[in-house]
Amino acid sequence: MIESKTQVAIIGGGPSGMLLSLLLHQEGIDNVVLERSTREHVLSRIRAGVLEWSTVELLRRAGLGTRMDLEGHVHNGTRVAWGGAHTLLFDIHTYTDRHFMAYGQTAITEDLYQAHDALGSDVQHQVDQVELHDLTDQPYVTYTINGQAHRLNCEVIAGCDGFHGVSRGAIPASVQRNFEKVYPFGWMGVLSETPPLDDIWYIQHPDGFALASQRSPMLSRYYVQCDLNDRVQDWSDERFWQTLLERMPPELAASVVTGPSIEKSIAPLRSFVTEPMRYGQLFLVGDAAHIVPPTGAKGLNLAMSDVYYLWRALVGRYRENSEHLADRYSQVALKRVWDTTRFSWWVTTLLHRFPDQTDFDMRTRLSELQYMSESPVAMHQLAEQYGGFPIEDWG
Structure with missing residues (x-):
């Protein structure tokens, strides 16, 4: 067995693990990243790229702002359409003086890996059979690479390995409490090399939700609500575009540029939170601890x-020889997690068609959208939440 040591073992080489590693390196805190996939696979994943301004500022703070500020598309809000003719703007800038940015996760990951290459960081790929040990005393991680056994001794483990990773499962069931809501539909998503709409659009329609999003000036991401039993092969390009355009108001549909898909997927929707987010010297981060619907x-x-x-x-x-912030990590992180989980649940409920939904339910949701379009108080509240709950220093 090959044995090594570090201060912080980071499980997962996605954006959260790589950003944490970079920030720690910049503070002189030694760490190692363990990632189960190849580097090429990690860099090829195409996922969400709508950034709250606090995220933009954190990436800048890590030295990752140059390309993002050049290529990212800054928005003042998101537009919503319903009833075939009604629209409103989730007007973040007017009510909160903030913006958000469309900048793809693939680009963020590329920026992070480039920064780590410059540092010569220890990022190990194709790591298999990962197990976490002795979390309450002297933690260590065992794993294999190409069949060779490794042991990494450490002082802290950061579980950044996603919903299906090993980190959350290392916490004893007796101290863990999970909260989950599974939604009775999915999102059929298409990526196309076509110019996106100028704005991000949410569409509430009697047949189901639709979304027009952006990745770059020549890369568009569109979604339509679909049945959970649907398969990707059930959705030809022709069927997808027809469904999308039928759910949009006519003027908006006329501005969509369609084209061959370069990637298709169906995403189930769920809300999930685990408590606590710290056990001993294991700290859960990101999807390892919580999932929100993408709405x-x-x-x-x-x-x-x-x-x-x-x-x-x-x-x-x-650096400060203080455990105060580490002791409060779970409490502080979960406050923001639950605030955001509630908002994501609410906006998902507002904009989707549920299988058991009645005409009464639909009319009340349409009334709520109309109310928000007419009430500055309601819009202010919505803008605060959509723009992102603040990330604050705490002491």
């Missing part, structure tokens, strides 16, 4: 706030 574009942003809190906590431990 509010909050998943990546929640992971980034976890990274911020854990980075601050570890700086407190290693």
Whole structure:
């Protein structure tokens, strides 16, 4: 067995694990990243890219702002359409003086890996059979690479390995409490090399939800609500575009540029939170601890706030000789998690068609949208939540 040691073992080489690693390196805190996939696979994953301004500022703070500020598309809000003719703007800038940015997760991951290459960081790929040990005393991680056994001794483990990773399962069931809601539909998503709409659009329609999003000036992401039993092969390009355009108001549909899909997928929707987010010297980060439906574009942003809190906590431990922030990590992170989970649940409920939904339910949701379009108080409240709950220093 090959044995090594570090201060922080980071499980998972996605955006949250790599950003945490970079921030710790910049503070002189030694860490190793263990990632089960190949580097090429990690860099090829195409996922959400709508960034709250607190996320934008954190990435800039890590030295990752140059390309993002050049290529990212800054928005003042998101538009919503319903009833075939009604629209409103989730006007974040007017009510909160904030913006958000469309910048793809693939680009963020590329920026992170480039920064790590410049640092010569220890990022190990194709790691298999990962197990976490002795979490309450002297933690260590065992794993294999190409059949060779490894042991990594450490002082802290950051579980950034997603919903299906090993980190959450390392916490004893006796101290863990899980909360989950599974939604009775999915999202059929298409990526196309076509110019996106100028704005991000949510569409509430009697037949189901639709979304027009952006990845780059020549890369569009569209979604339509679909049945949970649907398969990707059930959705030809022709069927997808027809469904999308039928759910949009005519003027909006006329501005959509269609084209061959370059990627298709069906995503189930769920809300999930586990408590606590710390056990011994294991700290959960991002999807390892919580999942939100993508309707509010909050998943990546929640992971980034976890990274911020854990980075601050570890700086407190290693640079200030204080455990105060580490001891409060779970409490502080979960406050923002639950605020965001509630908002994501609410906006998902507002904009989707549920299988058991009655005409009464539909009319009340249409009335709520109309009310928000007419009430500055309601819009202010919505803008605060959609723009993102603040990430604050705490002491």
